[in-house]
Amino acid sequence: MYRFLFYVIGLLILSFGVVLTIKADLGAGAWDALNVGLAKTVGFTVGTWVMIVGIVLIILNAVLLKKFPEIFALLTIVLIGTFVDFWLELVFKHWAPSGLFFRFGILIFGLIVISIGVALYLQTQFPLNPIDQFMMVLHQKLNVSIQAAKTLAELLALILAFFFNGPIGIGTVIITFLIGPLIQFFYPKCQTIFRRLQYR
Template identity: 30%
Template sequence: MLTRRLVALYVGLWLYGTSMAVMIRAGLGLDPWDVFHQGLAAHLPLSFGAVTALTGVVVLLAWIPLRQRPGLGTLSNVIVIAVAVDAGLWLIPAAESLWVRVTAMLVAVVVNAAATVLYIGAGMGPGPRDGLMTGLVGRTGWPIWSVRTGIEVTVLTTGWFLGGSVGIGTLVYAFGIGPLVQLMVPLIDGRLPGFAPTPAQRPTPTTPQATTC
């Protein structure tokens, strides 16, 4: 079970970073946090991956007053995604024709959703940015949607002013990532601890033994 979780964690994180690189190469707009990362990278002598890692570390510092505790997945998130996105940007050329760019953008969003399901499903600690959201929800009592929206609008606006790429890809990601993740969750439902088994998979009250992973 631990091996399965570790594979899901690191495959998910690597695919997440790779999908970020594909989205950048498509050049049709990025998700809110990557708009922020790209905007910062334009003003710092650092690679995109390094800026991503640096942002993750700063966000982790904000966990301290929120009393959030990092896990293996949290620390791995900072390192693996940064390496994966820089490797992807090194290997993947910029798309030229519009249809290739649109296809790349759509593929990136789908892969990002699959990577998110694997990473969360591993159940080994939230990423820095997700932990910031849950920590703020826990401390303020505000609804999740309002906290998440507030964070993403803030980083998107800041990144846009810094020169980050906002476009149709930003909208596709914003409206597509949630439904895609929801569609993919049943594929690993009950197989990894980050997602509970569906009702059909749970033992009935008369069944003495529990299900196994």
């Protein structure tokens, strides 16, 4: 029960943080900038592109790991895509924060929220968000830290976002280089909480 709760709450928190960074309008995270850019240039909602890009990554991860695609990861991207559209299209559709300092604060808060969300749902060992699975694949294949693997994955997405005219800015740079360390920071803390609840 705790595992499923951590999983859903983690994804809900993650998607909330994603939308905050988009709404800050200082440059979204690399993967989110890619999804926003695709939504603007091709069509469909940002959440829909979360799902489409996720499917591509599921296939890529399977190739890198040389195993059958993680079909259950579809559940994760469907939930994230749905939650992103919920926050972006319903809750915050008409919200446009103003003022540079306030927007910067929203960006940093969103970044922290994303990191906590990722650290929470990773504890459950349920199907990973394909982006985070890609991070873990790089972590395993290249024998680097989670922090380094996340940063490498973000840099790859940043290049793709540039080609699709995604919202790249100072916020993108901040997120690209801080998301890995922040997940690394929150992961053991969330792990401690998860284990305490699990063995109560």
